[in-house]
Amino acid sequence: MSARIKEMVRVATARLGGEQAGAGGASSSSGFGRRESTARLGGAGTSFRRQPQPMAPTVRTVYCNDRDANAPVGYKGNSVSTTKYSILTFLPKGLFEQFRRVANLYFLMISILSTTPISPVHPVTNVVPLSLVLLVSLIKEAFEDWKRFQNDMSINNAHVDILQGQHWESTPWKRLQVGDIVRIKQDGYFPADLLFLSSTNPDGVCYIETANLDGETNLKIRKALEKTWDFVNPEKASGFKGEVQCEQPNNSLYTFTGNLIVDKQTIPLSPNQLLLRGCSLRNTVYIIGAVIFTGHETKVMMNSMNVPSKRSTLEKKLDKLILALFATLFSMCVIGAIGSGVFINEKYFYLGLRGHVEDQFNPKNRFVVTILTMFTLITLYSTIIPISLYVSIEMIKFIQCTQFINNDLHMYHAESDTPALARTSNLNEELGQVEYIFSDKTGTLTRNLMEFFKCSIGGEMYGTGITEIEKGGAERAGIKIDDDEGKRSASAVHEKGFNFDDARLMRGAWRNESNPEACKEFFRCLAICHTVLPEGEETLEKISYQAASPDEAALVAAAKNFGFFFYRRTPTTVMVRESHVERMGSIQDVPYEILNVLEFNSTRKRQSVVCRFPNGRLVLYCKGADNVVYERLADGNHDMKKTSREHLEQFGSAGLRTLCLAYRDLNREQYESWNEKFVQAKSSLRDRDKKLDEVAELIEKDLILIGCTAIEDKLQEGVPACIETLSAAGIKIWVLTGDKMETAINIAYGEASIYLDFLVNNDTKQFIISSETDAIRETEDRGDPVEIARVIKDSVKQSLKVFHEEARHSLISTPERNLALIIDGRCLMYALDPTLRVDLLGLSLICHSVVCCRVSPLQKAQVTSLVKKGARKITLSIGDGANDVSMIQAAHVGIGISGQEGMQAVMASDFAIAQFRFLTDLLLVHGRWSYLRLCKVITYFFYKNLTFTLTQFWFTFQTGFSGQRFYDDWFQSLYNVIFTALPVIIVGLFDKDVSASLSKRYPQLYKEGIRNSFFKWRVIAVWGFFAFYQSIVFFYFTAAASRHGHSSSGKILGLWDVSTMAFSCVVVTVNLRLLMACNSITRWHYISVAGSIVAWFVFIFIYSAIMTSFDRQENVYFVIYVLMSTFFFYLTILLVPIIALFGDLLYLSIQRWLFPYDYQIIQEQHRDEPHEYSRVQLPETSHLSPEEARSYMISMLPRESSKHTGFAFDSPGYESFFASQQGVGVPHKAWDVARRASMKQQKAGKS
C-alpha cells in the first residue's frame, strides 16, 4: 500500500517536476495553489488529479502508545524555543551580533591598537566607551530574549492529558513525546501534530478551528479512521498499538501522507486524520490522538520562518555613513602619514633623532615612519566614528517604545483594554518611512462580523444605517454626517448579525407597504433558502444559528427579526414561525417541505431551494450574486430590475456585500420531469457535480426578482478615515486577503472592489487578473495539470504585459486617474515566477492599490518581499492571524492586531496595536517623530564628532604630522560620553516639529519620511560642511587669538592652555548648535544643554586642580585657572562659538526663507496657537458611548461557541479536497444538509 502511494507520488512529481522547480521550492505555496485548483474541481471525484507530495526519501515510523519503541529513533521533544540565545550561546552570539556593527568592530580594533606604543592616546580612552556600549547593548538583548523565553515557557508548560497506563494524566506540553496518546478537550489547543484516533462525536468526526494557521474561522471537519473510532476511553485507548508510517516533517500545512498499520492491516492516512498544532477543538467534548510530529517538527513550526533580526533601513544607511566616515578617516590618515614621512628629519636635533631611534620616528626609514604614523593617526582620529551613537540610539528608541508608544492613550483601545505594544525597539524610525502597507483583510480591516444592514424589496430601498465607508466618503466630500448611531430609534433591534432599522419593515409594518407580497416572498426566501442549522431553545431570544459563513447566519437572523422565524430543520422540512402574515399579531408555525437543495459553489455563485408550501404551492427560491441571478430572470418588469440594479450599485459602493433574491413558481409536471433528471444526476457516479450543475441550470431560469440584501462586513471603526489619511501620507495600501471567495456569495471580486473603493476614489481603473476566465476553466475541465499550468501562466503573462502597457499609458495621459490591480492567489503563484516577477512588480508599482485575493500565507510573504527587495521600498505588514505571520516577518515592519483571540501575529510582530486605525498614530505621529528625531540625532552625532576630529586634524599639520594629540586623554574620552551625550538624547526623545494633531491633520508631512528628506547625502553634506567650517574656526581662531599670546602679566600660554580653550569652545558651540536644530525646546533641553556645558567647566575646574599619584602627565594642571586669569580667554570663548554658529544661522535662515520644508510651513501656520494641551482632553473616563458599548459587547460574544460547522458554503471544502488529492474514494459531500439535519434529530431523539 505504502509502495503504491509512493509510486503514485513519484509519477505525479515527475510530471510536474519542472513546474515545481520553477516555483522556487515554495512547496507550501504551490500546495496551496493546487488546493484551489482541486477545490474548484473537487466535484469530479472520479478524476484522479493527484498533487505532488513533498516526500522525503525516508519514512517516519511512529509506534503509538509505546515510548520505548520510539526511543531509539530519538525524536525531538515537544518543547519549543523561539529565543535567539541560550545561556551558553548568549555571550559569543550576542557579541557577534554586536560586532556586526561596523563601528563596534572598528572600536575593538582601535582599542587593541591603542595598547601599543604607537598610540598617541591611553588605551582607556577607547576601551571604556566600547565596553560601556557593549554592556548596554547586551543587557538590552538579554532583556528582550528573556521575555521571549518566558513566553515559550508558558506555552511549554501548558497542560494536556496524556495516557499513562489506564488513566489520563495531566502533563506539560513539553513532556510530550512522539507516539504518546493524548486527550484534547473542547476548545483546547492541539499541543503537537496529532493523528486523530477517535472522538466523542458519532462517526468519529471532530471540528477544528484553524484560525491560528490560516485565519479562517469557519470550522473544519476531521474524520478519524473507522478502525480507530472505538478508542475513546482510557481503558480502550491503552490497548491501542498502532504503527504509523508517514512522511518526514515538512512545512506543507495541507498535505500529509502515511499509513497506519494496526492489527497487521495497513490503512492509508490522509490530512483528514491529522490535527495540526495550533488549531483548536470545537464542538466536540474531547478527542483522542497520537502524537506524530512534536515541537519544532510540527508543520506550523516548520512553516514559520526563522525570526529574522530586523534592522531598520535607517540603521543600514547609517552603516553607509559610517563607511563614508571611514573613507574620510582613511584619507585624513594618509595625508597625515605622508606628511610625517616627509617631515621627519635628523635636522630637528631637539627631537633626538640621531643614533638609535624607534621605528616610528626613524628618519632613516621614512616608509616605516609613514606606515606606523598611519596607525597612530587612526587611533588619534578614532573619534570621527561616533562610538556612543549606537548606545544613544538604542536608549532613545527604547524609551520611545516603552514610554511613548506603549503608553500612548491615543492608541489605547478601551473596548478591549489593549494598549499598543512595541515588541522590538529597533524599528521605530522605520515607521516613519513606510511606503507600502500590506494588510490582511478579515479581522484587520474588518471586524469579521457580518450584519444585515440594508435591503431592497420590489424596487424599494430599506434601511437607514450609514456605513463606515459612506462616512468616510462624506468626510472626504466635507459633508458632516450626524453620528446617528446613538440617536437611532430606541426600538431598533441590535443583535449579532442584525443591524437594521427601518420603521417601514419592522414589527409587521411591512404589511402597509406598497408591495406586501414581495416583502413576504423576500422574507420567506431568507427564511427558507439557506443551509443553516438552528441550535438551542426554539425561542426568538435563545436560538442560535450554525452557519458556515456569518453572512448566511445574518440573513436568517434578519428573517427572524422580520417575523419569519426559522426555528427547526428536519431532513425534509424547514419550520418557520411566521408572524403578522395573515393579520397583525397573528403567529403560526408553517412547515415548508424542502424538495431539493441546489447547493452553492464557486462556479454557480448561487444557491437554490425547491420547496412545497403547506398549501401545495411549489416554489424555487434562489439567492446569489447579482450577475448570476440577473442572467436568469424572466423577461419583463424592467423598471424594478433597473431600480434594483441601481440599489445594488449603491450598496456596493457603500461597501456592502450584496445578494440578489429571486423566486419562481413551479407547476407539478414541470417540477417532476425535472426532478427525475435531478435524481439521475445525483445518483450518477461520474462527473456528478458537473451533471448536477447542468440540471440545476434547467430549473433556475425565468426567475422573478424579489430584491436584494446588503450585508455589512463591518469595518473596524475609523478604517476608511485611517486609510484615507494614510493614502494622503503617500502610503500605498495593498490588501492581501486569504479569504476564499466562495465563502461569500458574491461577485468574485466584489469584496475587493469595496476595499478599493475607499483605497482610491471612485474613478478607478481596475486591472483584474483572475484564474476564473473561460479559457482556464475549459482547460481545467480537460483536466491535464501541466496544460492548466501552462494556460494560466500564459494568460497571466499576457495580462501582465497588456496591463502594464495600459497602465503606463494611463499614467501619462491621465495621471490623476487611480489604477488598481486585482489578482487572485492562483494567478499570483505564476506571476511570482522569476520570469514574470519583474512585470508584476512594474505593474503593481504603477498601481495605486493592489488587492490580492485568496493568497496563501507564504504568498503574502512573497508579495511582501517582492516589493521589499524588488522595489527597495519600505514595507509594513499588518495582520491579526497566524496566516499573516510570514508576511509580518517578511516586511520591514510587522504589525499585529492584538486584543483578539490568537496571538500568533502579535508574537511575530514588531508592534502590536488593537485596531487598524491606530496605524495613523503609530505611523504619522510616532513613526514620523522617531524618524525625524533619529535623523537629527545621527546627523548631529556625525557633525559633532567630525568637528571634534577635524580640529585635531588641523593641529596635526602644526606638529610635524607627528600625531600629537591636541586634547587631553580625558577630554577626548569624555567628549562623547558626558559633555555632549545628554542633550542629543533629550532631542531624540522630545523634539517635535509639529504637534501630534497637526501630524495627523497634515498627513502629507509624512512624505518627507518616505522621501527620506532628513537623512539624504545632501543633508549630511551640509552638516559635514559646517563641521569643516567650525573646526577651522575652532582651531585657527583659538590659535590665532592666543598667538604670541601673553597675559597681561606677560606670561605665555602653552599647548594645553590653547587646547583647553579650544575644547571649551567646541563644547559650548556643539551644545548650542543642537539647540539651534531643535524645533521645540522644553526645559529638559535647557537643563541638558546648560548641564553639559556646566559639566565641562566643573570637570575642568576639578580635573585641573588636582594632582593624582597616578602616573599621568600633568599637562592640564591648573590650566583653566591660568586661562581664567587672562582677559582674552573670555573674549575668545565669546567670539569663537558665535563665529562658528554664524554660518549655521545664515544657512538656516536662508533655507527656511527660500526653500522651506513642509513642516516649517506648517509650523509657521500654527505658530500663534497655544501649546496644545488639547490632547489632555482625551476621553479620560472609561465610559463608553452606546455605540462603543455595543461593538464591545459584540466583540465579546464568544466566538468559540458560535458553532458554525463549516458546511453550507464550504462545498469545495477540506475533506473533498483531500479526498480528491488522495485519489482515494472517500465519499465526498456525505454531509449534506439533509443528512446532518437527520443526524441531529437522531441525537436529539436519543438524548
Add this chain to the structure above:
Amino acid sequence: MDSHAAGSSSGGSGDGGAPPRRNSRKPKYSKFTQQELPACKPILTPKWVVLVFLIVGVIFVPIGIVSLRASQQVVEIVDRYDDACVPAANENDKLAYIKNQTIPKTCNRTLTVTKDMKQPIFVYYQLDNFYQNHRRYVKSRNDGQLRDKSKASDTSNCDPEATVDGKPIIPCGLIAWSLFNDTYNLILNNKNLTVDKKDISWKSDREHKFGSHVFPSNFQKGRLQGGKILNSSIPLSEHEDLIVWMRTAALPTFRKLYGRIYVDLKVNDTITVQLENNYNTYSFGGKKKLVLSTTTWLGGKNDFLGLAYLTVGGLCFFLAFAFTLLYLIKPRKLGDNNYLSWNRPPVGRR
C-alpha cells in the same frame, strides 16, 4: 503556540488568555509619556533673524574697537638676530659656526624704541619652526621626576635623554635637554638694564610641578649638549627658564618670556643688546627673535581678536541689512500654503 493554549480563551479581553482583569491596562496619563511637555517653539522668522544679527553686531563692534585699541596701545620691538649674529666668515656654514665651541658667540644688536614704553617691559625670545608640539618631544618628560625627589630615577618616557652611563638624568627628556640657552644683556645709555628673571613662569607650575627639593643631576652630561646647563645646586622650582621652556608651545612658532625690565623707555632710545647666540636653530632653519613688549589688560600685541570682533560685528550689520532686503525682495507670507510640497509642481523640490 500562543499563550491561549494555557487556558480557554476568553474572547476579546486581554491577550494572555487570562480571565478578564479588573485593573485596566490603560496607560496612565503624564505629559511625558503623551509627549506633551510644555515647549517653546522657536521659529526663525525674519524678525528674529534680523534681530539676532543686529544684537550680535551691537555687542561685537564695541568689543572689537576696545580690543583693537588695547592691542594697538602695546608697543613691541622685534629683532631677528639669528642670521645677523653669524660672522661673515661663517655665512655659508652656520651649522659649523654654532657647533664650534671655540668661536665666541657674543653678538651685539641695537634696538631703537619706536614709541614710549611704560614699565614693566617684557623681554621675550621667539623661535620659529621649532616643533615643541611634536609627539616625540611633548611626551619626552617625566612629571613625577620633576616634582618628587623620591622619583628621581623614574625616567620613563624620557628616551633618548633618560639616562647617562646608567644614571638617571634629572630633569630627563628631550624638552629639558633642549633648553634654550641664548642670553640677553640689555644696555640703555651705557647702563645695564637689570632683567628680572623672577616670576616669569606660572605660579602653579613653579609650586606644584617642579619640586623645590629636586636638583638637577647628570644634566647635559651626554654625548651631545642640547642646550642650557643647569646649576645643580639650585632646585628645579627655581630654574624659571626651564619651567617656562617646559610649558610646551602649541604652535611651531612661539614666544617665551625671558624676563622683565622695570624701566620706562622713551621714543628713539636705543638699546644695545649683548647676546650670547648659543642656541642652535641653524640646523633646522629656525629663526630667533628678541622681543621687547609692553602689555595692556588684554595682554600682548594681538590685533586678531579686535579685528575678528569688528569684522563679525560689521558682517552682522551687513547681514541684518541683507536679510531685510531679502525679505523685501523675495517676500513670502509666513505659512504660505503654496510652499507646501504637495501644492507645488514636483520640480524644484529640495
